[in-house]
Amino acid sequence: MKRELPLLLTAIIGLFMILSFFVPNHLVSVPADFLQQCAVIMVAFGYVLGGANALQANLESIARRQQDWPYKIVLVVSLVGTVAIGIAEGRQWQDSDRISMFLYNQVYSPMQGTMFALLAFYIASAAFRAFRIRTVEAGLLAVAALIVMLGRVPVGDAATNWLPEPLHLGVMQDWIMNVPQNAAKRAILIGAAMGVMATGLRVILGIERSYLGGGD
Amino acid sequence: MNVSHDLGIWVAALLTLFVFSFLYKDNPLYKFAEHLFVGVSAGYYIVLNFWTVVMPNLIDPLVRTFTGVDPVTHAKVVQVGGPFAGSIGDYRAWFLIPGILGVLLFVRLIGRGEWLSRWPLAVIIGVYAGLKTTGFAHGDLVAQVQASLQPLWTGDLWTSFNAIVFTVGLVTSLLFFFYSREHKGALGVAARTGIVFLMVSFGAGYGYTVMSRLSLLIGRFQFLIEDWLGIK
Structure with a gap:
């Protein structure tokens, strides 16, 4: 019963949410809207659970003096500190003069930007491996990538200014993005949408139940 | 050169350099920045969800229902229909249900009674x-x-050509993902054409990602050179 009842609950709620799409009556739409609000609230609790889980795992590592434990103190202190400050600052925590916003603007935001910027270097070494042209398909990938990269910077256009307009790198990259890239992207999106629908139905019908985790 | 005297700029600049130090090798400064980033980002999203979801959608309606006072304006609230009346956007005491269920999520941290989560x-x-x-x-x-x-013939040669290329690309790319039959014969030809479009799409996507990362990199260098060191 510890697994069957949650499965039944998922099936009933899932089918009810599907029903609410097709039946625009307040007897269905009010509970459906309430259930949606409940899910939003519980997902927010999930964020707190994630933080608590990270705290638990890192405190254990610190207690056992595992590898890199001093850095885990930094993680624990910054997590607890950010939460404590954010809660203590009240509803105006997002005002520009608050410590929470200092943490966001001067700590979180620059590091996030730099972490992603760091990928520019690694993506370059990945490109070296990926672009070793051995097949026609790899050649197409390399040529499309080069045209898009060069076509998006002024130097690319400047270098091809002497050619007829359709052969300007900027124009070519626009065409690649709007026509062949768009066609394949749409095909992937259509496939993904069908995949999501199939997965949703599998979950509702109880075929997919990995979200319940292990145990009895 | 006019080095900044702003504490915030210095903090951001030093953390940026700490992260960039990973390009040399994994080192204590990078590890410090990495753990600080994880802690602050997790904490930030918890606070964000608390103030933008839990408070307005759960705690405020419950306070309003059980005390009859709005927690934000402190004005008296008259609620017709009792605490368990419900209509779109006003569920009052019914919010006790997601509150209790939300707390049940934490049972998995304890171990016993994990199934309740x-x-x-x-x-x-x-x-x-x-x-x-x-x-x-x-x-x-x-x-x-x-x-x-979309119409394949629009009267204009170039737009018609684009529409045909687009439609062929879409159909053949979809056929490439059709695995219920072996890719032989007409399906094989269509699937191979689909691969051409998919490879062009992946290449274009790759190029686009590289440029966005480079743009971020330029942004970080601009911050270090202009905002921090004051070189213009």
Whole structure:
């Protein structure tokens, strides 16, 4: 019963949410809207659970003096500190003069930007491996990538200014993005949408139940 | 050169350099920045969810229902129909249910009675499975197919050519993902044409990603050179 009842609950709620799409009556739409609000609230609790889980795992590592434990103190202190400050600052925590916003603007935001910027270097070494042209398909990938990269910077256009307009790198990259890239992207999106629908139905019908985790 | 005297700029600049130090090798400064980033980002999203979801959608309605006072304006609130009346956007005491279920999520941290946390998960998964099944069908599948159905002859040679290339690309790319039959004969030709479009798409996507990362990199260098060191 510890697994069957949650499965039944998922099936009933899932089918009810599907029903609410097709039946625009307040007897269905009010509970459906309430259930949606409940899910939003519980997902927010999930964020707190994630933080608590990270705290638990890192405190254990610190207690056992595992590898890199001093850095885990930094993680624990910054997590607890950010939460404590954010809660203590009240509803105006997002005002520009608050410590929470200092943490966001001067700590979180620059590091996030730099972490992603760091990928520019690694993506370059990945490109070296990926672009070793051995097949026609790899050649197409390399040529499309080069045209898009060069076509998006002024130097690319400047270098091809002497050619007829359709052969300007900027124009070519626009065409690649709007026509062949768009066609394949749409095909992937259509496939993904069908995949999501199939997965949703599998979950509702109880075929997919990995979200319940292990145990009895 | 006019080095900044702003504490915030110095903090951001030093943390930026700490992260960039990973390009040399994994080192204590990078590890410090990495752990600080994880802690601050996790903490930030907890606070964000607390003030933008839990407070306005759960705690405020419950306070309003049980005390009759609005927690934000402190004005008296008259609620007709009692605490368990419900209409779109006003569920009053019914919010005790997600509150209790939300707390049950934390049981999995204790170990014993872990199965209780399956109840809130069942609600979350049920709601989103139902919503996404119809949502993706309506918003993605139908919308994408509808947007792709375009006239192949428009009167203009270039736009007609583009429409034909687009339609051939879409159909053949979709056929490439059809695995119920072996890719032989006409299906094989279509699937191979699909691969051409997919490879061009992946290449273009790759180039686009590289440029966005480079743009971020330029942004970080601009910050270090202009905002921190004051070189203009």
